[in-house]
Amino acid sequence: MSVDEPNEIRERQLRILEALLFASAEPLSLPEMAPYLGQGPDVRSLVDELQTRYASRGINLVRRGDRWAFRTAEDLGFLLRREEQETRPLSRAALETLAIIAYHQPSTRAEIEEIRGVATGKGTLDLLMEAGWVRMRGRRRTPGRPVTYGTTEAFLDHFGLERLSDLPGLDELKGSGLLSSQIPASMQIPLPFDGSLRDDEDPIDPDDDGDSERAEDE
Structure with missing residues (x-):
């Protein structure tokens, strides 16, 4: 050589x-x-x-x-x-749901609704999954075995993030107008978990489309 x-x-x-x-x-x-x-x-x-x-x-x-x-x-x-091709903007409900999943993942549909304070429409999660930004992670080991949701690498790519820890912090969200400046001082942005599965999650069946959970919630 x-x-x-x-x-x-x-x-x-x-x-x-x-x-x-x-x-x-x-x-x-x-x-x-x-x-x-x-x-x-x-x-x-x-x-x-x-x-x-x-x-x-x-x-x-x-x-x-x-x-x-x-x-x-x-x-x-x-x-x-x-x-850029003009695309239809996400609804406020979809944006709120996406933000909750990003910051609180893994999240179940019930947990998303609890944080938002309103029911999540059937099509909202489907829309986010069709966009490729949200995925079904697994099933929580609790009664009803609800599906847990998390973000995808396509979500990181679209929003220009290297990793979830690059998500804006509390001060940045307030500065951008996405959060009120009058929020309680004790409020904290959680640290999302984007590993494969947590201890309280089971792998989801490849053929599982989450319909059983949606049917129970409706």
């Missing part, structure tokens, strides 16, 4: 990663990228190097949960807004 060969191999691996990430419609995880790179590459090291190379460009390599994707640099996003 020549002195330059290791560098040539690494450059080829970087080019392969670059091509994979450009071609993929969805963010990719390290295990998904590894098979394309040959035997024994340090995939995370390669991703970190590629991220550094693109840090000052018009597109950046960003992390979304445990996955990676190329996205327009934040300071240039305004240039592409006119190219």
Whole structure:
């Protein structure tokens, strides 16, 4: 092996990663990228190097949960807004439900309704799941075995978050007008749990669409 060969191999691996990430419609995880790179590459090291190379460009390599994707640099996003397809905005009920799930997950439908103070319409959770932002996590080990809901990596990607801990804090929410400045001083934003399952959750059956829970609640 020549002195330059290791560098040539690494450059080829970087080019392969670059091509994979450009071609993929969805963010990719390290295990998904590894098979394309040959035997024994340090995939995370390669991703970190590629991220550094693109840090000052018009597109950046960003992390979304445990996955990676190329996205327009934040300071240039305004240039592409006119190219975005117009979409119907979420209703207030859907926005509130999404926020509750994001901050309080894993949440059951009953817990969402308790926080909102009103019943959650049948279509609200379905709409959020169809958008790909909410998923059924499991079933709570309580009477009725209610479904628990959590956010997805698509939620992180859409809202430009690397991880759930990047969600806005209490001061940021108040500053944006999403929370009243007159809220009690003791109010705290909870720490969401986005692991696979908590101790009080059981895995959900792949064929389970949550209909049994909705039928019981209606």
